[in-house]
């Protein structure tokens with residue numbers, strides 16, 4: 066027998082299978098999916114068995130060196146996905162495969178801990194003479210297997226008491242597997258499905274019909290306004306899938322994978338739910354993975370990469386907030402979870418549900434423009450609730466009135482009003498830190514990261530930080546350029562908003578939610594819970610406050626500056642702005658009282674902002690589609706981006722020129738934009754240039770990019786630059 070092996074060298078030029086002989090010592094144990102060690106050149110490297118051939122080749126083959134795990138690390142379905150992903154995104158197959166199985170590669174198996182057991186029978190210590198030992202004894206009889214620390218804690222004694230009992234031979238220690246449940250601290254409560262209202266019911270019925278047809282051709286776009294109860298549609302569709310013996314994958318953006326979301330799923334489906342996200346420990350991830358592989362868990366709730374979960378045959382795949390940019394992985398393999406989901410559904414016959422209050426243009430035109438998706442609409446909020454009224458505040462007029470502060474008069478009054486009525490406020494600004502621009506008023510020097518082409522952000526800790534590479538330095542008191550004292554701190558972040566709020570409203574209880582405040586495990590949950598319980602009045606935050614929060618006490622949402630995302634050099638800037646504003650506005654008025662939203666902006670006429678004000682998705686869609694058509698951008702064309710990076714700017718530029726020339730000489734009918742420096746010209750000491758390819762058909766892009774890359778590897782000498790290909794890029798930065 067011989068094995069076909071993908072070796073773990075992720076390079077286009079090694080992207081093929083290599084053949085090895087299976088030595089007698091491994092016969093019968095090597096399977097498709099096995100992780101092995103193989104001789105490669107003068108080294109031994111890791112590889113993955115992707116095929117077995119009974120007839121050995123004539124040529125002399127080397128032997129597999131070792132089998133690394135007894136169980137296969139991937140399923141045939143996962144391998145099929147990897148192969149498709151490699152071809153679709155033009156990445157080495159082994160890279161795609163490793164992206165799929167990384168949770169298994171990272172973890173070393175279950176964690177072992179030392180537990181304690183009673184070593185003798187009966188009642189040994191006398192509670193009157195040795196009350197502490199007696200307490201320990203009582204606990205260990207009831208709960209054998211506790212660790213030293215757990216036991217001491219449970220008995221309310223110092224661990225030394227436990228030690229002395231071990232020394233006296235009363236307790237013995239043995240290794241045991243630690244069971245880690247990422248939700249172990251959650252309250253176990255059951256919830257029951259509410260009665261669906263008309264549109265919800267219709268949506269669920271349609272999905273169930275598709276589940277019953279079982280023909281793998283159903284993609285639904287669930288377009289439901291904020292607070293319309295999309296989650297309930299998902300839950301009941303999942304329940305129906307489970308009743309039919311099917312499994313479900315539910316993806317939510319990492320940021321929306323809030324404890325609240327997890328609680329909802331756990332309270333409905335209990336231990337049938339496995340949760341996968343980046344904050345799990347390796348051990349917890351192992352356990353959840355294990356529960357999925359054995360079939361104990363039938364629903365996986367997770368972020369982007371949970372689409373690769375080792376379910377045998379998912380029958381329902383749901384993407385909540387399908388428009389979210391975080392579904393795109395911004396490193397190779399640069400896959401989009403939605404695209405993968407559709408492919409996976411093609412393999413398994415699963416029904417796909419894409420949900421959003423603000424669908425991506427790509428998806429909406431598939432549903433509304435005569436494409437292949439079916440549109441399901443939820444046009445109103447649950448119950449008697451209505452959408453909040455949204456006011457635009459023209460910051461130019463504010464300035465003319467002489468108000469140079471962060472808050473317009475109207476927003477300040479509205480906050481005062483809410484505080485007096487004991488209602489809650491969310492303030493949204495999509496920038497963290499204190500000041501986002503530090504500049505010398507005398508010589509004009511802007512303080513930038515020494516490693517990136519990015520201005521440093523001043524943090525309340527007194528340090529300047531780069532938000533791309535995390536470089537930090539104490540803020541200088543004098544300008545490092547000219548020695549001037551006049552260093553100005555401009556541009557505001559959430560810390561400054563928080564500080565201003567505390568100054569203006571000293572009695573208010575304020576919380577801040579951004580990536581600086583959620584570093585500690587559990588902090589995210591605490592902040593949201595504290596706010597929900599009404600123990601704070603105002604929540605300030607970045608886009609972390611914009612998504613998914615369902616907090617009935619909030620009747621006012623203030624957007625401090627709506628324009629931040631509007632002027633990004635990216636053709637999706639308007640779409641992102643509309644989505645963010647609609648989502649954050651949607652946090653207001655979800656309880657008994659009607660909500661209000663105030664959006665501060667310098668561009669009150671921009672359609673991304675006026676359409677958000679009027680809850681007018683279709684209006685936005687029409688305007689934006691007209692714009693995209695005129696400029697020849699997706700969804701009317703397909704894009705690919707070649708990003709060239711390296712330490713020497715000249716080399717990067719020359720390499721980009723070489724690639725451009727190579728693209729021009731291919732026969733593929735593609736339009737080439739650039740080469741040009743990327744909007745962010747340098748990150749982590751690497752210069753960045755890019756080329757953007759446009760074509761009416763995606764395959765032309767692949768042809769052109771592949772041909773250009775081959776020329777590049779075969780004919781050029783730029784060994785130190787890196788080229789990455791991004792098919793259907795989400796970020797153009």
Ligand SMILES: Nc1ncnc2c1ncn2[C@@H]1O[C@H](COP(=O)(O)OP(=O)(O)OP(=O)(O)O)[C@@H](O)[C@H]1O
Pocket residue numbers: 259260261262265289290291292293294295296297421422447612613614615651652
């Ligand atoms: N049929 C129903 N009857 C009563 N309450 C419901 C019903 N459906 C949903 N709800 C409740 O309505 C609230 C809003 O629902 P949900 O959070 O799912 O909205 P959503 O559409 O996901 O909103 P968003 O897009 O803003 O996150 C939740 O508190 C949910 O429990």
Ligand SMILES: [Zn+2]
Pocket residue numbers: 514515516517519531532533534535536749
């Ligand atoms: Zn940096």
